[in-house]
Amino acid sequence: MAWWQILLLTLYAGLEILDELQIYSSLNTPVGAGLIAGLIMGDMGTGLVIGASMQLMVLGVGTFGGASKIDATTGTVLATAFSVSVKGMSPQTAISSIAVPVAAIMVELDVLARFANTYFSHRIDHLIDQDHINYKAVERNVLYGALPWSLSRAIPVFIALAFGQKLVQTIANALNGDLMWLGTGLTVAGATLPAVGFAILLRYLPIKKHAAYLILGFTVTTLFSVLFSGLQALGAGVSAVNKGFTTAFVGLPMLAIAMIGLALAILHYKSIIGGNGGTGQKVVSQNVSSDVNNEGEITDDEL
Structure with a gap:
């Protein structure tokens, strides 16, 4: 994996969460992440397969208020990068062994980003309580609030891409060697995940x-x-x-x-x-x- 690919994927990971919070151009969705990551890695087909599968998996997943949900977008970015760069890792295996676990772990980092963002909120409250409000400072702190969100996605993606490729290659070799039975099971699991998304969606739609x-x-x-x-x-x-x-x-x-x-x-x-x-x-x-x-x-x- 080239250094510029790691850099572009890291920048995208930091920007996509801001897009989700403000602009929502659809490039922050799993299928959008698959498209972008696929273009960067030079295999758009693999990216779209992984992105579409993750998109279908979270069809019925949503949040209310300030609740956190699994980050299928970040999972798609890493799964696409490793599926293309690691020899012997199919898109289905990457979905079940990388995309889904990463998406679940990112819930904790999402909570951490929300918690860190309260620091800037308290600073804004303090500035507003002053006799002479410094509006420029208030505006700066509002913009500073984007930093925890971006870093919560960019840092783990950079660490995984920069230092995790050898580990993922070792896992892929094992899944195609002595643990072939486990690799086959993960491939089947990855292929059935879209059905899980449809099941969750049908559970909450007015089907009756x-x-x-x-x-x-x-x-x-x-x-x-x-x-x-x-x-x-x-x-x-x-x-x-x-x-x-x-x-x-x-x-x-x-x-x-x-x-x-x-x-x-x-x-x-x-x-x-x-x-x-x-x-x-x-x-x-x-x-x-x-x-x-x-x-x-x-x-x-x-x-």
């Missing part, structure tokens, strides 16, 4: 109320997947028999299926507000009362 849409979405996705896979196979067979047949059949992208779901959601929304003079007030009040009986479901009125 919208079960019909869940069934419809699953059925539409399955039907289109099977249909277009059959067309691809048919096209490959025809092109093998007839050399003049050059038409290429491509599969239906997930974006198209997502657009179908968006269209159905828009129609459903319009049907709700259309039946109440465009206000939707009566329907909202009815939904609030009906959702009380849906135990375990977090709906929009509770958020």
